[in-house]
Amino acid sequence: MTITDRIPDTPLLDRARSNAGYALNKMAMGLSTPAGRAAFLADEDSYLDRFALSPAQRAAVKARDWAEMVRLGGNLFYILKISAVDPTPIRAIGAAQAGLSLEDFLDQRLGKVTNG
């Protein structure tokens, strides 16, 4: 699967990516109910079996590899629900995608700003 983005490093949820990521995002959407979250926490593999994830998508979920989940069609608004079950700060997810340490991410991407 090759997806060319018009704006570099900016994966929009377009037709190709929405198709590629549908099962992954649907799996994550299932975590928006107490029953889904309980099932995920009780037996993650069994929960993931309910969805038609590709082996690579499944491995990315298991590894909490946020950059890879997005590369495989995951959209943050859905896969963030994994971070509600397995707590991960949004800034850490951002840093992982940027390929930076959290400290460098905060400094380089979010630091050079002023308030007022």
Next chain:
Amino acid sequence: MAELLAGLGTSHVPSIAAALDKGLRDSDEWKPFFDGYIPAQDWVRAHKPDIAVVIFNDHGNSFFLDRIPTLALGVAEEYQPADEGWGPRAVPNFIGASDFAWHLADQMVAGHFDPMICRELDVDHGLQVPMELVFGRPAAWPVKIVPILVNTIQYPIPTPQRMWELGQLLRRAIASYPTDEKIIVLGTGGLSHQLQGARAGYINPDADRAWIAKIGADPARYRAMSREDYIAEFGSEGAELIMWLVMRGCMDDSVRTLHQHYFAPASMTGAGMVLLENMG
């Protein structure tokens, strides 16, 4: 006839809700952000709107990708906070202004906008946070609401020009509504931020400050920009700013900027607000 009291643009960052829920309102990190809203809150409280029309995007909470309405309109009597993964937040249910909402539905379809009409709808932080930023955390909300939901997640998203035209239609719907109710229009989202991809963490405070300064007085450039322009300048999720154009488009050409505020970063987002009043 109903009256357009004011237009207000504001961010709806979920970390704002989390900060409130965790009691961090007056922390060093958050106090300057929240304090910047106080003058606008005071103005709104003094002017007593009856209805808030809130334009926002669902963030994969009420709509999944199995069916994504490009535009949706709530006509419900009541809306509950959505479960975004942590359980529904402890904010009061929102009471719908369903009479005005049905009037707006009539006006939209007659005017060739064709929204999905929602009778049962949970509302996520995209609506909750603006309501909390404008009205605080009351036991009951002091206004009824009309939610207008815009798809800004799955492409194609609607164009900025279409958002402006929706604002013009909303203006006519308010002007033709035969009550003396006062309506405030909340355009929400942004400012610059990007959550997805290797460009995650992109913010653009200079562009944000220009937006805050000009969206009232000189919005022509923002009205003319393409979707790609928004993504390039404000980040992939910063493109939510197109929803402020509904608010701006429903107002007079000449408006007074009553209050403005900018703060960055709120979590990973440039955050802020403007409160606009028609010159009259």
